[in-house]
Amino acid sequence: MSAEKKTDFHVVNHSLPRRDGRVKVTGKAQYVADLRLIGMAYAKVLRSTYAHAKIISIDKSRAEARPGVYCVVTGYDLEGLSPYYGHAVKDHPLLAIDKVRYAGEPVAAVVAVDERTAFEALEFIDVKYEELKAVFTPAEALAEDAPLLHERQFEAGALRGFEGEVSAGKGTNICQTHKIQWGDVDKAFKEAAAVVEGNYYFPMTYAYAMEPYVAVAEVNDQDVTIYSSAQHPFMVRHDLKSVFNLPVSSVRLIVPFVGGGYGSKSYTKIEPLVAACSWKAKRPVKLQLTVEEAMLTTRSDDAYTWMRTAADANGKIIARQAKIVMNTGAYAENSPLVVEKSTNRCVGPYAIPNVLIENSSLYTNTVPASSYRGFGCAQVTLPGESQIDELAAKIGKDPYEFRLANAAKPGEEFFPGMRPFDGTLKQDLETAAKAIGWGKPLPKGHGRTVACSGSDAGAYPLTSTAIRVHADGSVTIMTGSTELGQGSHTVLPQIAAEELGIPFEKVRVVSSDTAITPYDRSTGASRTTTLMGTAVLEASREAIQQMVVMAADVLKVKIEQVRVVRGGVRCGEAQLKWSEVISKFYALPDGEVIGRAYIRKSGKFSALPVFWETAATGVEISVDEETGKITMEKLATVGDVGLAINPALAEGQDIGAATMGMGIGLFEELVYEGSQLVNGSILDYRLPRFSDLPKEVELHLVQNQDGVGPYGAKGGGEASLNSMAANIANAVDRAVGVRIRQAPLTPERIWRAMKEKRDKG
Amino acid sequence: MLGELGDKARLYAGGTELLLAMKHDLLRYEHLIDVKTISDLNKIELKNGSLMIGSTVTHRALERSPVVKENLPVLAQMETNVANVRVRASGTLGGNLCFAEPHSDPATLLLALGARAHVQGKAGSKTVGIDKLITGAYETSLASDELLVGVEIPIPTKSKQAAYLKFQLHERPTLGLALVLDVDGDNVTTATAVVGSVSTVPTQSGKANSILVGSKAQIEKQLPDAAEALAEAADPVDDLEGSAEYKCHLIRVFLKRAFSQALS
Structure with missing residues (x-):
């Protein structure tokens, strides 16, 4: 139970109209697709037609000779980069290297003066493949004579965020396994008054954000700057820092409005590819996927589940057992964590004394x-x-x-x-x-x-924020949380306005620019209101503490004599709004106070x-x-x-x-x-x-x-x-x-x- | 122009099918010749007991036309359910027929209504039935220098009852079924049943049509036989819309429903 059970809210718990509503419905909201940089080129991607094949050769000379084409990038043009990335394990090359693992995998990219020119050049790239046997279902991937999708060991992705080991890269097609167990399942099923058992299939689905993946990259010798439709800019920054072997401060991810995510824009997607295109072409490059290409980029894990559940004669659930096999496709992406979570989530919100859930995910030659x-x-x-x-x-x-x-x-x-x-x-x-x-x-x-x-x-508790209280009493929230349509640009100002006692209209949000906004681990797992919301609340209170000290200085009283009231402070007869505190402190109607907060796995967030x-x-x-x-x-x-x-x-x-x-x-x-x-x-x-x-x-x-x-x-x-x-x-x-x-x-x-x-x- | 540019050009009306196919690089043309600029192709007229519909008349115009609503309500009702309002607002009847997409609602109904296509070529003009115009999936009998000018639909006599039903799960219908009956008291004197979307072209069956003639009570008993004959003629294909077996089942369900709707 939270300590702060307060009910007399001024701003919070009110259905204020969403901040981004008007610009979005009038078509004025800026997305990455709207962005044009000076000298910007456009990339189009050549995709594998084979599900599993060795790349024998790629001849790009005819494509590169076409008018308007700056360059063609393949997996063999990446010397100097670390081309494998991945949040769980680094199994994903930014363009296919040595072989392709699913039909639709990017094999080459053409960078040209415009999208049409790039697109038309694609058919002039000659790729010779040697087809390999492919597997499309977990059962096929588990078969004794199944071909191996990944032959090598992987480096771990540094931002894994889950407890177990990743099983991938150990000489089988198994990508991840996970198991939870308590009680005595066998005994419980034997003693049960009733048992149900069955096999279930949950399909592959596509999250279908209205905005397909899009990114613009500007890479030079020192820096990588990327505008992307990514949900988690800081996670993507990490992958790019590794691909380009740069310090964190040299990689900048900027995310404007995102046209829906639903998880599909979690983690790194096309950013390493578009960055490599810019690096090769030595100019800014935009890559805008079509919906059809986006559907070849990510999907949900489909799942085959055998499950049984038992009840005793009193109608109490006494046991549940399940074996789940998930189809994770050609690369691990974030699926090892999906495996861990789906294992846990078999228990449902029920108190079951005997539980055994075993889960595994398999690499297959699919998206x-x-x-x-x-x-x-x-x-x-x-x-x-x-x-x-x-x-x-x-x-x-x-x-x-x-x-x-x-x-x-x-x-x-x-x-x-x-x-x-x-x-x-x-x-x-x-x-x-x-x-x-x-x-x-x-x-x-x-x-x-x-x-x-x-x-x-x-939702992993690692978040920070800064709240800038300006000398006129208005506020800017600096947040690494991305506005995906879920309403963070509305909810976070509501919290700041509630805490600081200022009108909602006076609070603005700057979001998701890794060069400017403090670190936030992700905009996922429904975490923003809870974690970033807490950070905004605490940063607002920290700003208030600073302003109390400033007010004491201005009023020439002791800090203990200053009392916080809604929107400002009072000391005896004297009452100052925040704007007055700040402008009197600086002796100019200007300047600001920066409130900060850092959230980590500690205190109320330790469990x-x-x-x-x-x-x-x-x-x-x-x-x-x-x-x-x-x-x-x-x-x-x-x-x-x-x-x-x-x-x-x-x-x-x-x-x-x-x-x-x-x-x-x-x-x-x-x-x-x-x-x-x-x-x-x-x-x-x-x-x-x-x-x-x-x-x-x-x-x-x-x-x-x-x-x-x-x-x-x-x-x-x-x-x-x-x-x-x-x-x-x-x-x-x-x-x-x-x-x-x-x-x-x-x-x-x-x-x-x-x-x-x-x-x- | 079409003669001059040959294969590099294609006639274009609403663009709801053609532009989509071009966007997906399934078709490539250097030139599109906009037939909407030809005057008189966008008219709906009553002439000699027939409805004359120009080929650039949009689905939306047909759906809303008082002339159509009054004289051929089944056409207006069918058009109301074509795709979505954006497609209906720009898609044209002529474009729909000429693209010969196998899931065309209009093609199925027009075949049942005995519509005739008016075709203009360099050599002159001709009139052909819908079954002679649409020859396969995305295939018509039109020569490269021919233009579909419009369709002529005979206004059904008072004794005729028509129904068009469709079953749709995805973007395009799984099944379209048109039924036109000539009714005399308790008897049906002639019947035309056409099923579309389940295979490459709208199909009718002489056998099914003859089973659908006789006393209403007797026909009701024979509906499964008529459905079977129609399904056999249509020879449904297995695809993402459903299995052939399921589509044959749907033909049974919707022939029965169309029969009772046509007579109600």
């Missing part, structure tokens, strides 16, 4: 998988929350009551060694159930369910996770029994966010996440046929449309101020995604009596399951 909103949780919540419903049915309990009876309780250490549970699942589930009309009669072909999830947020990201969702669906098509009748989201700094933005995150989860439940799946991704285009990859939105939507927040963040806030914005596929699968079962253990639940899959059931009689 590399990495972070994706929910971060491994949705993959295992499909089996996890499906089995809660299946088990409830088996022992004749109402699935909602069954959840209430088994959900982790506030303060319960349901996951040994981790922070005690900081959410209120009972209230979350009750709110969701009430919102969708739990227990009320339903028409035939309709199904109604609730589900929940609780993730050990991967991990920093917070449990918790939400419940409820749905009502109907199924067209002839076609198998699902219609979303109702959706309820309940974000257990501690305190919403901006409730409208928090709810917006929840409906966004739930809609994304609904997309996976209903339509989304990257499909491989042989070596090729066959629906990797804006036309063929089916996303939710406005017409797919549930007919009725209720958005709720549970605000018990039980988080460690500012005023009891904690992270949100991902959790509503996690339970949606399971919710839809459970609702289909209740609507038409078929259990589908695979997402998406396409009409054909439902029709087929119903047909099989009928055929069996």
Whole structure:
């Protein structure tokens, strides 16, 4: 429970309009794509057509001879650079070297006067390949005669951020393994009153940010400057510092507005490639991927899960066991951490005394998988929350009551060694159930369910910030957190305005320029409000402390005599606003005070996770029994966010996440046929449309101020995604009596399951 | 111009299909000849009991046209559900037919309505049925110097009932099904069922059409047989939209639904 349970908020906990709303809807917001530097050239990428092949030779002479082409860069032109990068392990060459590992992998880049010229030159690059046997699924990658994707040992990525060893590079295709265990699973399953067991598949999906990857690089002998659509500029800075072997101070990452991330823009993507292009071409270079190329850059890990769950005669969950195999694609990216997190997240927010979860991820000749909103949780919540419903049915309990009876309780250490549970699942589930009309009669072909999830947020507490209080009382926040659309440019000023007692309108944000803004580890894992929010709060208070000292100096009194009031100080009859403190201190209406804060894994942030990201969702669906098509009748989201700094933005995150989860439940799946991704285009990859939105939507927040963040806030914005596929699968079962253990639940899959059931009689 | 530039040029109307294909480098042309500049191709007129629709008339114009709504409501209703409003606002009927994308809603319905395509070439003009215009996936019978001027759709007589239904999961329909019935009391005297999107071109089946003739009660019993004949003629393909088996099932479902909608 947070010490600062305050409720009389002036700015915080108010749904102020988002800061970036007007410029974005009027088309005036600047993204990297809008940027043009003097002398800037444009790059286009030649991609492998083979899934797995040796590169025998690359002849770029015809392409380089074309008018308007500055240079062609290949993996063989990188002498002087360290061309392998990677956050977990350095397994990823910025352009293919010696061999290609998936169809779509960058093999060469043309740098030219304009994009069209660069594009037209691509077909004049002659690459000779010798095709190798390829593997596309974990089962194929595990086969005895499977070809090895990576032959060499890797250097560890220095910014790993997770506890276990990385398994990659040990002579197999295994990229990562992870295991958690407590209690005695075998014994528990033997003694169980009821057991459910099944195999589940969660598909490869693409996060589909509206803005595909884009970066502009300007590299000279001393410095690397990159403008990028990256979520985590400081992480990317680290990889570039290593690629170019430069001091941190010589690498500058600048991130303007980002057109959506959803995890897909976490960590380094195209930045080393575009930097190498600029280094070779000796001029600024822009690389703007198409949506189709972005789909060849990253995706979520698909997961094959075998799981069983047991209950005793009293309806208490006594054991869960799972074996998960994830398909991580050609390079590790951030997937080793996804493996670790999805292992943990199998437990769900339930107190289960006997647990054994084994997880591994395999390299395959497919698009590399990495972070994706929910971060491994949705993959295992499909089996996890499906089995809660299946088990409830088996022992004749109402699935909602069954959840209430088994959900982790506030303060319960349901996951040994981790922070005690900081959410209120009972209230979350009750709110969701009430919102969708739990227990009320339903028409035939309709199904109604609730589900929940609780993730050990991967938010690592390493963050700093500076708050500049200007002599007129206005404020600039210097933050390394990136505005991805999640609302950090609105929420952080709300916190500063609350603390300093100044109007929200007087607070501005400068963000994500590694040369200017203090270090922030990432803009991911729903961490910004909790960690950067705390940093802003503490920096504001530190500025206040400085201004108290300055006020004492100005008023010629002792520091103890100065009392802080809203927006300034008082000492006896004298009252000074911050602007007066600063301008009197400097004896000019100018100057500033800089408040600072450093957050590390210590104090209230010493226990991990920093917070449990918790939400419940409820749905009502109907199924067209002839076609198998699902219609979303109702959706309820309940974000257990501690305190919403901006409730409208928090709810917006929840409906966004739930809609994304609904997309996976209903339509989304990257499909491989042989070596090729066959629906990797804006036309063929089916996303939710406005017409797919549930007919009725209720958005709720549970605000018990039980988080460690500012005023009891904690992270949100991902959790509503996690339970949606399971919710839809459970609702289909209740609507038409078929259990589908695979997402998406396409009409054909439902029709087929119903047909099989009928055929069996 | 087309004769002069040959293969380097392509006629262009709404661009909703062509420009997309060019953007993906599936097609390359040095010149696009904008047929929207030809006057009179954007008209919707009633002439001799037929609706004459110029080839540059947009889907949106058809959807909103009072003449279409009054005389051929099934066409307006079909157009309302073509793609999305941005595509409908720039995409044209002529462009849609000439691109011969296998998932075309208009091609399926127009074939069922007995529409005729008016084609103008250097050598003169001719009129062909939709099935003679669209010969395969992305293939038409148009010569390189020919232009689709418009289509002529006979206004159905009062005794005729029509329905167009589609089933859509992705960007393009999985199935489109058009049914035109000539009804006399409790009997159907002629029937045309056309299924589109499930295979390369919109398809009808003489056998299915004949099964759909007779007393309404009897036809209702025979609908599965008619669907089977139609599915056999269409020979659906397995693709990302669904398996051939599922599409055959959908033909059964939607023929039944179209039949009851046409008669309601």
